[in-house]
Amino acid sequence: GAGVSQSPRYKVAKRGQDVALRCDPISGHVSLFWYQQALGQGPEFLTYFQNEAQLDKSGLPSDRFFAERPEGSVSTLKIQRTQQEDSAVYLCASSPDGPNNQPQHFGDGTRLSIL
Amino acid sequence: EDQVTQSPEALRLQEGESSSLNCSYTVSGLRGLFWYRQDPGKGPEFLFTLYSAGEEKEKERLKATLTKKESFLHITAPKPEDSATYLCAVQWGSGGSNYKLTFGKGTLLTVNP
Numbered sequence: 001g002a003g004v005s006q007s008p009r010y011k012v013a014k015r016g017q018d019v020a021l022r023c024d025p026i027s028g029h030v031s032l033f034w035y036q037q038a039l040g041q042g043p044e045f046l047t048y049f050q051n052e053a054q055l056d057k058s059g060l061p062s063d064r065f066f067a068e069r070p071e072g073s074v075s076t077l078k079i080q081r082t083q084q085e086d087s088a089v090y091l092c093a094s095s096p097d098g099p100n101n102q103p104q105h106f107g108d109g110t111r112l113s114i115l
Numbered sequence: 116e117d118q119v120t121q122s123p124e125a126l127r128l129q130e131g132e133s134s135s136l137n138c139s140y141t142v143s144g145l146r147g148l149f150w151y152r153q154d155p156g157k158g159p160e161f162l163f164t165l166y167s168a169g170e171e172k173e174k175e176r177l178k179a180t181l182t183k184k185e186s187f188l189h190i191t192a193p194k195p196e197d198s199a200t201y202l203c204a205v206q207w208g209s210g211g212s213n214y215k216l217t218f219g220k221g222t223l224l225t226v227n228p
Binding site: 004006031033035040041042043044045048056059091093103104105106107108109 | 119149151156157158159160161164202204214215216217218219220221
């Protein structure tokens, strides 16, 4: 497909486990974003990549959260020592060129549940 | 204080009953206002971008408008398939950090047949 692809769609983990969430952006898109969406809320910004460079990680809730995009395409969001409050939907979005004013196109997210 | 406020939180309409959703924002230096539709279990689907006060955009039964402090999403003669959560988001500020979207909490629209 031509859209943003995220995997897995659902992830259940026990508290304290590490998890890795994958995002395949639209081919050729320069900008990649990660958002966290709690139930009944709008998405909240986590981090932003322009190609392989992580230009903003100000929204990451703690140092347990880490994101990378080593080759400027696929990105991985990793959460170490998961806590119950990490339970949420994690959305990835991409946009074509520079980030400003461009619509961001979202994947269907990974629903993470921490037991 | 929320920077983006959407109202109402939930709206029930009968098929064919037109209405409007509101998105008000308190940020300064608006770069763009975005409307998205989100179905259960899906990611937000892009609908419109508005850049300046007075701008309007239309798509099928939806029309989005923008003033200096708010935007409206007008739904004309809605159908049950228009049922979804509608999200409003803004890009704002100057300098190098105005790429992130700040979202409202959304309006849950239900259209009954």
